Amino acid sequence: MTRAIHWFRNDLRLRDNTALRDAAQADQVALLYVLDDRLLSRSGTRARHLVETLERLDADLPDPHRLIVRRGRPEEVVPAVLREARATQLCFNRDTTPFATARDERVRRAAEKLDVEVIARRDRVVFEADQVTKDDGSPYVVYTPYAKRWYRRIADEPMRPERAPRLPDPIPQLSSEKLPDPASLDPEGAAELPTAGSAAARRRLQSFLESDVGDYDELRDRPDRDGTSRLSPYLRFGAISIRECVYEARDAAAAESRLGKGARKWIDELVWRDFYAAILETHPRVARQSFREEYDRVRWRNDEKAFEAWCTGRTGYPIVDAGMRQLVATGWMHNRVRMIAASFLTKDLLTDWRWGERFWFEHLVDGDPASNNGGWQWAASTGTDPQPYFRIFNPTSQGTRWDPDGEYVRRWIPELRELRGADAHEPWKAPALAPDYPPPVVDHGEARTRALAAFERARGKS
Numbered sequence: 001m002t003r004a005i006h007w008f009r010n011d012l013r014l015r016d017n018t019a020l021r022d023a024a025q026a027d028q029v030a031l032l033y034v035l036d037d038r039l040l041s042r043s044g045t046r047a048r049h050l051v052e053t054l055e056r057l058d059a060d061l062p063d064p065h066r067l068i069v070r071r072g073r074p075e076e077v078v079p080a081v082l083r084e085a086r087a088t089q090l091c092f093n094r095d096t097t098p099f100a101t102a103r104d105e106r107v108r109r110a111a112e113k114l115d116v117e118v119i120a121r122r123d124r125v126v127f128e129a130d131q132v133t134k135d136d137g138s139p140y141v142v143y144t145p146y147a148k149r150w151y152r153r154i155a156d157e158p159m160r161p162e163r164a165p166r167l168p169d170p171i172p173q174l175s176s177e178k179l180p181d182p183a184s185l186d187p188e189g190a191a192e193l194p195t196a197g198s199a200a201a202r203r204r205l206q207s208f209l210e211s212d213v214g215d216y217d218e219l220r221d222r223p224d225r226d227g228t229s230r231l232s233p234y235l236r237f238g239a240i241s242i243r244e245c246v247y248e249a250r251d252a253a254a255a256e257s258r259l260g261k262g263a264r265k266w267i268d269e270l271v272w273r274d275f276y277a278a279i280l281e282t283h284p285r286v287a288r289q290s291f292r293e294e295y296d297r298v299r300w301r302n303d304e305k306a307f308e309a310w311c312t313g314r315t316g317y318p319i320v321d322a323g324m325r326q327l328v329a330t331g332w333m334h335n336r337v338r339m340i341a342a343s344f345l346t347k348d349l350l351t352d353w354r355w356g357e358r359f360w361f362e363h364l365v366d367g368d369p370a371s372n373n374g375g376w377q378w379a380a381s382t383g384t385d386p387q388p389y390f391r392i393f394n395p396t397s398q399g400t401r402w403d404p405d406g407e408y409v410r411r412w413i414p415e416l417r418e419l420r421g422a423d424a425h426e427p428w429k430a431p432a433l434a435p436d437y438p439p440p441v442v443d444h445g446e447a448r449t450r451a452l453a454a455f456e457r458a459r460g461k462s
């Protein structure tokens with residue numbers, strides 16, 4: 001008799017789940033989730049969304065299955081469950097971050113000592129690093145050629161999502177711990193998190209593809225409009241499969257040609273997700289160091305007071321502050337504003353990108369080691385992007401360009417409510433109308449000059 005344990009990690013769904021399909025071939029199966037305090041403690045916001053997602057997953061399981069929840073380190077808990085269950089197989093979907101790779105290797109070794117067959121599948125991204133390479137097999141380090149190869153590769157892939165498998169009988173007598181109360185994990189945390197779970201994720205994908213995707217190309221940079229999919233928290237925990245997203249987007253574009261441009265642009269963003277996962281997999285040192293090593297010589301100012309102003313949304317630059325307040329209040333920030341706020345911290349405040357990366361990782365409900373690191377290194381010009389370090393966003397012109405009526409900044413900064421239209425982006429011109437809002441923490445022009453000099457020094461040019 002074969003007995004499989006499916007170890008859920010960042011694949012919290014039944015539909016189109018590669019390793020779960022394998023586990024379902026066994027005579028009996030148990031569905032395990034290990035709550036690891038090392039991960040829970042990294043972000044209360046994300047821990048809360050995770051536990052809410054696990055509750056939904058448990059409710060989605062067909063009777064008599066239940067999610068088997070255990071708390072502890074997977075390196076100890078998984079082998080213990082394998083022994084208790086007298087399992088013959090351990091199935092899971094691969095995760096290629098440095099933390100997960102080391103952990104999974106330890107679990108694999110322990111399982112093999114117990115004579116358990118380990119089945120680890122590709123699932124989390126469309127293509128892993130070794131599936132999209134240059135002709136000589138080496139990894140791409142620049143997005144555009146990577147994306148070209150990615151599109152060539154996917155042209156032959158149907159990507160049709162699979163239904164949830166029929167599960168065999170559960171392995172009997174495995175006890176489960178209770179899931180913690182989600183609110184207890186995030187006592188003072190984000191007020192409005194998205195509804196968790198696969199059903200909510202699929203509803204969101206459908207509504208995005210039925211309406212907003214057509215304008216995505218035009219509106220995706222506008223934080224005042226709800227033009228993006230907001231699927232990132234679901235992709236983070238695998239409540240929806242990435243293949244399903246690609247398949248449905250291609251299908252929507254094929255059915256209605258006016259959606260084609262937007263859908264294609266949207267798939268480009270999913271390619272960024274694969275790209276950054278591949279960069280972290282092939283260059284794990286970027287988790288701690290700059291991708292471009294010369295920029296580890298930048299002499300950051302790391303002014304704690306300025307950092308505090310940035311964290312609390314009180315830099316005096318409305319678009320930056322609105323983004324940071326949105327982040328803390330909801331666990332999410334619009335992509336354009338992420339770019340502006342991250343540029344501001346690293347260039348205008350000349351603060352080490354790792355400070356910002358860490359703060360966001362604590363707050364983002366979609367906080368993902370690869371995408372967060374890639375985004376931060378992109379903004380700081382220390383990463384893979386061939387654009388040179390002198391791309392420094394002007395927070396005021398970015399604000400007036402992408403939030404032309406000031407709606408977004410007024411939504412998040414009540415102190416600006418008396419300022420009309422785009423005036424909300426320059427409150428220092430009418431301080432009497434926004435008496436409670438702080439003046440700019442730095443002068444952008446001077447800060448720009450200072451950043452350019454610091455980067456040039458790091459490159460050995462002055």
Ligand SMILES: Cc1cc2nc3c(=O)[nH]c(=O)nc-3n(C[C@H](O)[C@H](O)[C@H](O)COP(=O)(O)OP(=O)(O)OC[C@H]3O[C@@H](n4cnc5c(N)ncnc54)[C@H](O)[C@@H]3O)c2cc1C
Pocket residue numbers: 220228229230231232233235236266269270272273276333334335336338339342364366367368369371372373374375376379
């Ligand atoms: C400094 C910085 C940090 C970031 N940190 C994260 C993070 O921790 N987790 C995260 O998922 N995204 C991160 N992003 C990327 C991006 O901002 C979010 O994925 C996006 O805002 C999520 O909203 P959405 O689902 O509506 O995106 P959509 O525009 O609908 O895009 C669809 C999906 O594509 C992926 N995607 C979109 N843009 C990017 C990108 N630039 N890089 C990688 N994947 C992308 C996401 O999975 C997203 O859900 C970061 C960007 C920056 C500039």
